[in-house]
Amino acid sequence: MSNSPQCAYIGLGSMGKSMAGHIAKKLESLNYPSLLAYNRTRERAQVLKETHPVEVAESLKQVAESADIIFSCLLNDAAVVETVNSLKPYLKPGAILVESSTISPALAQSLAAELKQKDVSYIACPVVGPPVQAASGSLTVLLAGPAEARQQVLPLLDQVIGKKVINLGQDVGESLRLKLCANFFVTSVVEVVAEGMTLGEAAGVGQEKVKELLDSLFPNTLFGIYAGRMLNNTYRNEIAFPISGAQKDVGHITKMAKENGVSLPVTEIFLENAKKVQEKQGNIDLSGIVGNLRVKAGLGFDLENKKAKLV
Ligand SMILES: NC(=O)c1ccc[n+]([C@@H]2O[C@H](COP(=O)([O-])OP(=O)(O)OC[C@H]3O[C@@H](n4cnc5c(N)ncnc54)[C@H](OP(=O)(O)O)[C@@H]3O)[C@@H](O)[C@H]2O)c1
Incomplete structure (x- = not known):
């Protein structure tokens, strides 16, 4: 690989567009060739080009034939499989694929093995x-x-897209398994906050005071972030983590738990709530599961923010 590798980014959704933007600026600061940006819906790459130093790639074939390091962040297992299959015939020997989607650990391992046959490293x-x-x-x-490939891509990730890098070694399944543990915590916190906010409201304390308490007990954490979304009923207009995404991740989490003999009762309750809310409200933000608990407690799905009303 050359000392100034050609890099590409595939998948410019809510997460990918920002990560691609940071990497593009880092490459510019290193005087590397401009990032090649590709998205299935081409307009998204054009939009990124308006604000960032990127070149728009017209096809996955072009990406594979040109790039030494390819980053990607795609919706789910199917999107990753489809994309890798399109890239595969054209990938350069020695290339590195850095895959950021939340997919099953088994898929990551099988893609890593498949690409190794073509002398391509999967990170x-x-x-x-x-x-x-x-x-x-x-x-x-x-x-x-693979350690050498990890070392090569680290300067394009650490303090670029992230403030903290956790190294998990050679087995690509490991980082997906830890990611699923992370999303176990996120979905469980959302369930707990939704229950606590509903309890406070139904018991007459008011959800504003519950949020104030959470901000003091667990400052600058997911507790306060999700309590804020529930307090202000932002789940329909600001979809940061759609219910469908959480359901996809919970599917992977429960499979991993089952394979390892672990029971996750909070996850089961969360999933039930998420399913009910999606049926009635569509694919809103995860914080919307509070509505199902509110309704069960005899409250309205959306509650007024009394504090905002008083101000
Ligand atoms: N959102 C979060 O809070 C969060 C946090 C951490 C990790 N993640 C993970 O990061 C990944 C992306 O999430 P996101 O929130 O950025 O999702 P998103 O906004 O829905 O973006 C999905 C991206 O995947 C592309 N895509 C979907 N299906 C495809 C297919 N069949 N072939 C090729 N491209 C396809 C989309 O292209 P189009 O523009 O053409 O639709 C888009 O670029 C997911 O695996 C998610 O679990 C999300």
């Missing part, structure tokens, strides 16, 4: 943190794969 690089943290370059990056 699993799932990220922890919402789109707002992707935008501020403060994600937690979970890195696994």
Whole structure:
């Protein structure tokens, strides 16, 4: 690989557009060739080009034929399989694929083995943190794969897309398994906050006071972030983590738990709530599961923010 590799980014959704933007600026600062940006819906790459130093790639074939390091962040297992299959015939020997989607650990392992046959290194690089943290370059990056390739890509990730990199060694399944543990915590916190907010409201304390308490007990954490979304009923208009995404991740989490003989009762309850809310409200933000609990407690799905009303 040359000393100034050609890099590409595939998948410019809520997460990918920000990560690609940070990497593009880093490449510019290193005087490397401009990032090649590709998205299935081409307009998204054009939009990124308006604000960042990127070149728009017209096809996955072009990406594979040109790039030494390819980053990607795609919706789910199917999107990753489809994309890798399109890239595969054209990938350069010695290339590195740095994959950030939340996919099953088994898929990551099988793609790594498949690409190794073509002398392509697969790095699993799932990220922890919402789109707002992707935008501020403060994600937690979970890195696994061949050591030499990890070393090559680290300067394009550490303090670029993330403030913290956790190295997990050679087995790409490891970083996906840790990512699923992370999303176990996120979905469980959402369930607990939704229950606590509903309890406070139904018992007459009021959800504003519950949020104030959470901010003091667990400052600057997911507790306060999700309590804020529930308090202000932002789940329909600001979809940071759609219910469908959480359901996809919970599918992987429950499979991993089953394979390892672990029972996850909070996850089961969360999933039930998520399913009911999606049926009635569509694919809103995860924080919307509070509505189901509110209704069960005899309250309205959306509650008025009394504090805001008083101000
Ligand atoms: N959102 C979060 O809070 C968060 C946090 C950490 C990790 N993640 C993970 O990061 C990944 C991306 O999440 P996101 O929130 O950025 O999702 P998103 O906004 O829905 O973006 C999905 C991206 O995947 C592309 N895509 C979907 N299906 C495809 C297919 N069949 N072939 C090719 N491209 C396809 C989309 O292209 P189009 O523009 O053409 O639709 C888009 O670029 C997911 O695996 C998610 O679990 C998300």
